[in-house]
Amino acid sequence: MIADLSLYLVTDPALCGERGVVDTVRHAVDGGVRVVQLRDKQATDAEITAQLIELSRAIGGRSLLLVNDRLDAAIAAREAGARVDGVHLGQGDASVLRARSELGPDALIGLTANNRAHLDAALALPAGTVDYLGVGVIRPTKTKPDHPPALGVDGFRAFAAASPLPCVAIGGVGIDDTEALRDAGAAGLAVVSALCAAEDPAETAAAFVQRWRAAGVPRVLSIAGSDPSGGAGVQADLKSIAASGGYGMAVITALTAQNTQGVRAVHVPPIDFLREQLHAISDDIVIDAVKIGMLANAEVIRTVVEWLDAARPPIVVVDPVMVATSGDRLLDAEAEHALGALLARADVITPNLGELGVLVGRDIDGWDDALAAGAVLSTAIGARVLVKGGHLDGAEAPDALIGAGTTIEFTDARIETRNTHGTGCSLSSALATRLARGEAPDDAVAGSRAWLRESLREGEALMVGRGHGPINHFAGLWARGGLETRPSAEGIATDWWERISGIRSDIDGLPFIRALADGTLGREAFVFYLEQDALYLREYARVLAEASRLAPTSAEQAFWAHSAHGSIVGELELHASWLTPDAGVSAETFAAERAPATMAYLDHLRATAFTGDYAELIAAILPCFWLYDDLGRRLHAGEFGEYACDPQHPYASWLATYADPAFEQATVQAIAYVAEAAVSASPERRSRMHRAFEISAAHELAFFAAPL
Ligand SMILES: Cc1ncc(COP(=O)(O)OP(=O)(O)O)c(N)n1
Ligand SMILES: Cc1nc(C(=O)O)sc1CCOP(=O)(O)O
Ligand SMILES: [Mg+2]
DSSP: OOOOOSEEEEOOHHHHGGGHHHHHHHHHHHHTOOEEEEOOSSSOHHHHHHHHHHHHHHHTTSSEEEEESOHHHHHHHHHTTOOOOEEEEOTTSSOHHHHHHHHOTTSEEEEEEOSHHHHHHHHHSOTTSOOEEEEEOSSOOTTSTTOOOOOHHHHHHHHHHHOSSOEEEESSOOGGGHHHHHHTTOSEEEESHHHHTOSOHHHHHHHHHHHHHHTSOOEEEEEEEEOTTSSSHHHHHHHHHHHTTOEEEEEEEEEEEEETTEEEEEEOOOHHHHHHHHHHHHTTSOOSEEEEOOOOSHHHHHHHHHHHHHHOOSOEEEOOOOBOTTSOBOSOHHHHHHHHHHHTTOSEEOOBHHHHHHHHTSOOOSHHHHHHHHHHHHHHHTSEEEEEOTTSOSSEEEEEEEETTEEEEEEEEOOOOSOOBTHHHHHHHHHHHHHHTTOOHHHHHHHHHHHHHHHHHTGGGGOOOSSSOBOOTTHHHHHHTTOOOOOOHHHHHHHHHHHTHHHHHHHHTOHHHHHHHHTOOOHHHHHHHHHHHHHHHHHHHHHHHHHHHHOSSHHHHHHHHHHHHHHHHHHHHHHHHTSSGGGTOOSOGGGSOOOHHHHHHHHHHHHHHHTTOHHHHHHHHHHHHHHHHHHHHHHHTTTTOGGGGOTTSTTHHHHHHHTOHHHHHHHHHHHHHHHHHHHHSOHHHHHHHHHHHHHHHHHHHHHHHTTO
């Protein structure tokens, strides 16, 4: 394990005063100290051993524990069962070679180096003998009166630049040195008086940690499954971490074969390989935060828990991936049980309402109930809970950060988009990164949510997949960097047409279409269809007229008005030519009942017209043009059989109306108007347009299916 040396407390009994060393250490570790070095020049070895045993208990594995100078005392404390992780030795102290030999390869051994000669000597030692260098003094300090000449920050920078070993800055280090020393290459700050003499060591340590984190690029490890479509899993985590200002790393717990339409297969590699991945990272890289996502089974969960206890990352965010978008439970009972141990090691968990329900053992009934359940869970696991309300119905999309006796709610208008794949993964990764940058929890949630909303709004432009597409993790960065890419009108039209390919093939396969094409369609079904078409066209004409009224240009106003005229003329011709008494149709066709499919379609169009949004309305209007034109030309071109082109076909004259060149031209124009409106629309409005378009296409399918 590589040690996190970021905040390194060296104790001094005099400076700890009446509070004493143990309580000072306990509070400082509570505040985020990562290494404790017991330093006491007056105590006997036996006394040092006893203090190490007491400190080991007080720290409880939450920080590393070293001892200054006293190698034998460290050995004795270990033999007494204390967890003593290593020693720090000076130039005149015991040999680091002996320390390594006595304490073993996993011990943390530090060596003081105040000048170039010390550095060269350290580098001449066998590799792996020394883990880090204590380099000082940065400035004169009373804590060590016999200190060597001050290096200053620049002297430290030069030293660190020449050292392949991590360098911890020591000697006169205060909180205001944090940024400069981290920038100078420090692997950590070793402080004595700044913490031992502090009125509140926990608060002071936390302040040091916040400044240290804010001064660097957080190294964030995602432990999750792989989503080859790039929208969720480690792929989304890495994008989210990078977009939030972190350096992302990823350990893969499971391989999935999935796309925007669902998961096809899951492969869980051998558990030893997961363990190897985890240790490969923690043996080499200081981890500032971990985000844990999909853990496929109990064995994977236990392996991750075991590693967490060894690696002790300072920030752990768990996205309890337990319930699929479909509502299916993703973990078996054993895994759900094992999850408890993982949650107990989390700083924040981010369940959606389904996952919250599983974790508290009951269904969640609305937002207030979710808040209550979140509070229960937070108390039970001793961590903050970010309850995600995205699955709630309604115009609002709330979240709430619950924990430490507070509930902070965040709410915004829901963003209407189908491109929500990986939203949960992305939010939790952004949150972990922001926490590792030193942001306060509520600020980190607010910032992550704002970034996520921008990414959701821009997801449509990516045009990824035919199902629930991904968010655009870098939308904001691209916009600010001049890299924003707007889709072309042609690209949008192609994408939208492709996205209804399933509906289009379903229409082709309908009995009604097949029977119409091969001439076997019964008279009754045909007349039913004509009647419904007549009822539809009369109302469709009104919707087209509304589009004309809303149109932003006179050309579009004229086009939609002309189309409205064409629709009502078409309806009238239906009557004149087909809906006649000798066709066995009553003159009062409009007394005919609107079939459910007709009613639903018209309701969708009228509801869209009611929004007053021109772009959304013409998107809803478009499928009627596009699908009829496409179907008619293919029918007429013989794609459904040559007979459809035969003048002897019982419906030859009807089929001929489908292939009208004027209608084809009108369709091309309608597509152009919609695509141009989509290009200039905001991503959110474009998403609403696309949704209206897709719903209309689905109604077309139902309309063609109704007669048979
Ligand atoms: C982290 C760290 N760096 C340097 C020292 C100084 O150790 P040493 O040179 O052994 O001097 P004394 O501490 O013994 O006075 C340190 N203790 N820790
Ligand atoms: C223990 C120690 N070693 C130093 C070295 O330069 O090797 S300076 C030092 C004391 C640092 O105390 P304070 O943080 O209160 O300045
Ligand atoms: Mg010493």
